[in-house]
Structure formats: C-alpha cells, structure tokens
Amino acid sequence: MHQKPIEQLIEETINSFDGAKRAEVKPFLLTRIFARIQAEPATDNIWTKAGAFLSRPSVALAGILLIILVNVAIIVSNSNDNNNTVQQVSAAKDEFAINVISIYDTENLEP
Amino acid sequence: MDPTEIIARLKEGDGAVFTEVVERWQHMIYNTAVSIVQQEEDAEDITQDVFVTLYEKIKEFREESALSTWLYRITVRKALDHEKRKLRHKRGGFLQRIFSVNEYEEPVNFDHPGIVLDNKEQAAVLFKAIKKLPEKQRVAFTLHKMEGLSYQQIAEIMDTSLFATESLLVRSKNNLKKILQDYYQQNYKP
Numbered sequence: 001m002h003q004k005p006i007e008q009l010i011e012e013t014i015n016s017f018d019g020a021k022r023a024e025v026k027p028f029l030l031t032r033i034f035a036r037i038q039a040e041p042a043t044d045n046i047w048t049k050a051g052a053f054l055s056r057p058s059v060a061l062a063g064i065l066l067i068i069l070v071n072v073a074i075i076v077s078n079s080n081d082n083n084n085t086v087q088q089v090s091a092a093k094d095e096f097a098i099n100v101i102s103i104y105d106t107e108n109l110e111p
Numbered sequence: 112m113d114p115t116e117i118i119a120r121l122k123e124g125d126g127a128v129f130t131e132v133v134e135r136w137q138h139m140i141y142n143t144a145v146s147i148v149q150q151e152e153d154a155e156d157i158t159q160d161v162f163v164t165l166y167e168k169i170k171e172f173r174e175e176s177a178l179s180t181w182l183y184r185i186t187v188r189k190a191l192d193h194e195k196r197k198l199r200h201k202r203g204g205f206l207q208r209i210f211s212v213n214e215y216e217e218p219v220n221f222d223h224p225g226i227v228l229d230n231k232e233q234a235a236v237l238f239k240a241i242k243k244l245p246e247k248q249r250v251a252f253t254l255h256k257m258e259g260l261s262y263q264q265i266a267e268i269m270d271t272s273l274f275a276t277e278s279l280l281v282r283s284k285n286n287l288k289k290i291l292q293d294y295y296q297q298n299y300k301p
Contacts, residue, residue: 006292006295006296006299009233009291009295009299010288010291010292010295012233013233013234013236013237013240013291014237014284014287014288014291016226016230016233016234016236016237017226017230017234017237017256017257018227018230018256019227019230020223020225020226020227020230020234020256020257021225022138022139022141022142022225022258023138023141023142023145023146023151023154023223023224023225024138024141024142024224025137025138025140025141025154025155025158026155029133029137029155029158029159029162030130030133030134032159033133033159033162033163033166036159036163037163037166037167040163040167
C-alpha cells in the first residue's frame with residue numbers, strides 16, 4: 001500500500017465506501033421506542049407548553065432582564081418623587097412661615 | 112399496503128402499521144444517522160428519536176413527499192442538531208473539563224460496520240475528512256455514498272434543485288480531494 005502515488009491513494013480513499021452495506025441497528029429497537037413514547041410527558045397540556053416556553057433560556061433571560069428594568073424604573077421614579085415631596089414641603093414651609101421655635105429661642109426672646 | 116394507506120393508518124394511530132414502518136425503515140434511518148454522527152450509541156438515540164417524532168407528528172405530515180423522504184429529512188436534521196448540541200457542550204464545557212474526569216472525547220477513528228474489510232483503513236480516513244466538509248456537502252456526499260441515493264432523491268430530501276445537488280456533490284468531492292491531499296502529504300511517504 002505504501003508504494004502507491006498519493007493521487008491513486010486519494011482516489012481509492014474517496015471510493016472506499018463503495019460496496020458498503022447498511023449498518024444495522026441493535027435488536028429490539030421497537031421495544032425501546034415504545035418505552036420512550038410512554039415515558040415522554042404529555043405535551044398537549046397548555047400548562048406543559050407554557051412551562052416549556054418559559055423555561056427556554058432566551059425567554060427566562062428576557063424575563064429576568066424585564067424584572068430588573070422594572071425595578072430600576074420604580075427606584076428611579078421613587079427617588080424623583082422624594083425630591084418633589086421635599087421641594088413641596090419646603091415651599092409650604094416658606095409660604096406659611098412655619099418655623100419651629102425651640103424653648104431656647106423663646107427664652108432668648110426675653111431681654 | 113400502498114404508501115397512502117400506510118400514512119392514513121399511521122394517522123389513525125394504528126400500532127401494527129407503526130411496527131411495520133419501524134421494521135421496514137429502522138436500518139435506513141440508523142445507517143444515515145451513524146454515517147453523519149459517526150457514533151453508534153448517538154445514532155441509535157437519533158433513530159429512536161426519529162420514530163418517536165414520526166409517532167407524534169404524523170398528523171402534521173402533509174404528504175407532499177414520500178414517507179421515506181420525510182423520514183430521511185427528520186433523520187438528517189436530528190443528526191445535525193445532535194452534532195451542534197455536542198459541539199456547544201464541548202465549547203461551553205471548559206469549567207466542566209477542569210472539574211470533571213468524565214470528559215467527552217471525540218473518537219479518533221470511526222469504524223462503520225458495513226464497510227468492506229479491505230477498505231476499512233481508507234474509509235476511516237475518509238470519514239475523518241468528511242467531518243471537515245461544510246454541512247450541506249457532507250450530507251449530500253453521505254446520502255449519495257452511504258445510502259446510494261440518486262441526485263434526485265437527495266435534492267428532494269435536502270429541499271433543493273437537482274442542479275444545486277449536482278453542484279454540491281462535485282464540490283464535496285473536490286474539497287475531499289484537497290483535504291486528503293493534505294492528510295496524505297503529512298502522513299504518507301510513497
């Protein structure tokens with residue numbers, strides 16, 4: 001074999017499948033197929049389908065991302081609301097001249 | 112029993128016809144799968160999978176092609192999907208490889224049980240070379256050589272034109288010659 005030119009060897013290799021027989025599967029395939037069909041969970045149920053859809057990595061990741069975005073949005077909007085509330089309180093305080101007078105201030109009023 | 116009746120009875124859930132179909136096409140499916148994935152255990156899983164799909168999805172079969180063509184299509188798709196899954200597992204398994212001793216290893220040589228004894232050594236080299244072909248060329252070449260299908264049948268299975276199939280087979284042979292040329296230049300001294 002090691003005396004042939006490479007071209008001939010290549011041609012022989014490409015034709016080496018010629019005359020090949022079909023590979024045969026091991027016996028009792030049918031039994032294994034029926035066992036597998038019986039073991040498969042029912043996929044007709046809507047909840048099974050929904051579960052399968054939600055457990056896809058892309059869907060699960062998109063869901064997690066959405067939850068994170070909603071949380072961030074709520075935190076940002078809450079911090080804006082807090083600023084507004086502080087501003088409103090200080091505006092009301094200024095408008096009605098609400099000042100807390102401590103006991104020391106009262107005492108200091110007396111000459 | 113004619114093919115139309117077989118399909119009709121399969122759609123009705125006739126177990127006896129399903130058994131007949133499995134017995135008739137099991138080796139065809141297994142041989143196609145094993146020639147593509149080059150792993151006997153994986154090919155057997157794929158064969159089982161194909162028949163489970165047939166059992167579950169026969170009602171969706173629109174009878175636009177022969178049942179055998181449909182079975183070939185399912186087999187090829189499942190075999191290619193199986194390879195992609197394995198490749199993803201291999202690429203993503205870096206951490207697993209660090210901590211696990213049961214690492215997955217690609218077989219070095221595939222010994223197809225149907226190959227003539229005299230050709231075993233060269234066939235193993237050819238199987239290795241086929242793995243390096245682009246997907247469509249690989250499928251066309253395998254179906255043509257291992258299943259002995261005509262260009263027309265391959266075109267139907269791959270849902271492509273006859274001209275495109277011929278072109279795929281010519282390119283697959285040319286690419287194989289290049290791959291084998293490299294291989295023998297490195298591993299063979301005349």
